[in-house]
Amino acid sequence: MVPVLGRYAGLLTVGLLGLVVFGPLAVFLPLWSALTLGVLAAGVAGLALTRIAVLKARCEKLSGEVDLLSRRLLKVETGAATAAAQPQPEAAEAALRAQIEELTVEFGLLSGIVRDLTGVVTAQDAEIARLNARPVAAPDLRSEIRAEIRAELAAPAPEPILSSRPQAAAPEAPPVVATRPVLPASPTMRPIPPLPLPPRPIPPRPAREPEEEAEIIRAFEGEGLEIHLQPVVTLPQRKVVAYEALARLRVGGVSTEPETFLPVLERHGRTTELDRRMLQRAAIVTRHLARRGSETMLTYGLSPLSLFEPGLMRELARMAADDPALAGLVIGLPQASWRGLDAGQRSLLAPLRGRIGFSLDRPDDLRFDAAELAALGIGQVKVPAEMLLRPASERDRLADIAVEDTAPALARAGIRLVATEIGDEADVPDLIDLDVPFAQGSAFATPRPVRAEVLATPSDAPVPPPEPEPERRSFRSVLRRAV
Known part of the structure; x- marks a missing residue:
């Protein structure tokens, strides 16, 4: 109002x-x-x-301003539609980046193929050299020189170059092991002293028999491949915290080590298939450990040739993305492979980072850059106990830091050091003095095969509830129950 x-x-x-x-x-x-x-x-x-x-004048003025605003709004909408129709620079940059990554992977694949071809050609050359290597008796240099001089003196004069008659081919000289100086054609010459013969080369080790290689291939293609587990324990408590998956091949009812069958598989190009089958079984064991509620990790060492197989790495990335239980799986690569990673191999390993673990094994020296290893996502370094306790004296194999500081330096970067190949119980106190937190070897436990029922368990089986922990009672209550 x-x-x-x-x-x-x-x-x-x-x-x-x-x-x-x-x-x-x-x-x-x-x-x-x-x-x-x-x-x-x-x-x-x-x-x-x-x-x-x-009021009429004001209305006309407002009408003109509304008309101007409507035209500006129409212009802005037209510009927005045009900008939306045009490709965005971010989208174009993302598409270009994706194309560059794809080309990088292709280049990595091509470089891997070239390296494989080089390895195959080198192996073939070595096989040819082994087949051609035969012990040849050294000829008598004096009799050979006398025979050559007599042939030169008795030979007729050479025919003119313009002669239409074909010249007879000179007989090939027998192979000469030792080198000798060029002799003049004069019949009067001084006697040549005997030349020292070079030492006879040691013949190379003969290649494996074809029948034995065929038997190894048949065992690999059949049911001869087995997975064995060797525990990794803590020092000095000796509590099992991890396992390493080791490949064994049963040939003729005898379980053979990788040193026996791995060169044959590499020669026949079957190492990638070996890693694929071993990774499938390692994934089953990892899921089995996860169903039991165990936090034990499982490590498997890949062959360096598997880095040049993009299909295997992509398949492993899909497995890790689909199954979170594979977080307990750790793949290991040699130190030389980690140092020689190219852009294509880094792009293949990038999807695996954070989903499974990385490990450095089979080192050539103790030159470990903890920051660089952590940047690559490596969480574990496995070193033979022989290198830690009795380091080599070569200058190129010496580390920049003392051996006793290796484990603490890696631990500060979140990397744990594992001493492997421990066969003597007397080495354990020395490793404890070096602050080595984990150890592995026959001194603690030998590799044992995985039970068949574990490998036969389907991967999609429901996870059973964890078993209840036993109730802890005091000693007094136990005595009361006994009374």
Whole structure:
């Protein structure tokens, strides 16, 4: 009510004054009152017309501004539609990056193929050299020199070069082991002292028999491949915290080590298939450990040739992405492979980082850069105990830090050191003095095969509930129950 009165207060005031003033005048002076009312009505009409004109001008101005704003809005919408239709620089950059990564992977694959071809050609050359290597008796240099001199003296004069008759081919000289100086064609010459013969080279080790290689291949293609586990324990408690998956091949009923069958598989290009089958079984064992509620990790050392097989690494990345239980799986690569990673191999290992673990094994020296290893995602370094306890004296194999500082330096970067190949119990105290936290070897336990029922368990089986821990009772309650 107050806003209405405040808005029309002037009109109400004028109306009340007109009623008070013109009411008596209309009674006593009707003519003057009518004239006054007409003048007032004309004035009010003029004011109304003026206000209407002002409002009309304002409306036209507002209409022009609205028209201008609508045209600007239409222009902005047209520009936005055009910009949306054009490719965004971020999308173009992402597409270009994806193409570059794909080309990088292809280049890595091609480089791997070239390296494989080089290895195959080198192996073939070595095989040819082994086949051609035969012990040859050294000929008598004196009799050979005398025979050559007699042949040169008895030979007829050479025919002219322009002769149309074909020249007879000279007989090939027998192979000469030792080198000798060039002799002059003169019949008078001094006797040549006997030249020392070079030492006879040691013949290379003969290659494996084809029948034995065929038997190894048949065992590999059949059911001869086995997975063995060797525990990794803590020092000095000797608590099992991890396992290493080791490949064994049963040939003729005898379990053979990788040193026996791995060169044959490499020669026949079957190492990638070996790693694929071993990774499948290692994944089954890892899932079995996860179902039991164990936090024990499982390590498997890949062959360096598997880095040049993108299909295997992509398959492993898909397995790790689909199954979170594979977080307990750790793949190991030699130190030389970690140092020689190219852009394609790094892109293949990038999807695996954070889903499975990485390990450095089979080292060539103790030059470990903890920061660089941590940047690569390596969480474990396995070193033979022989290198830690009795380091080599060669300059290129010495580390930048002392051997006793190796384990603490790696631990500060979040990398654990594992001493392997421990066969003597007397080496354990020395490793404890070096602050080595983990150890592995026959001194603690030998590799044992995985039970068949574990490998036969389906991977998609439901996870059973964890077994309840036994209730701990005090000794007093036990005595009370006994009484």
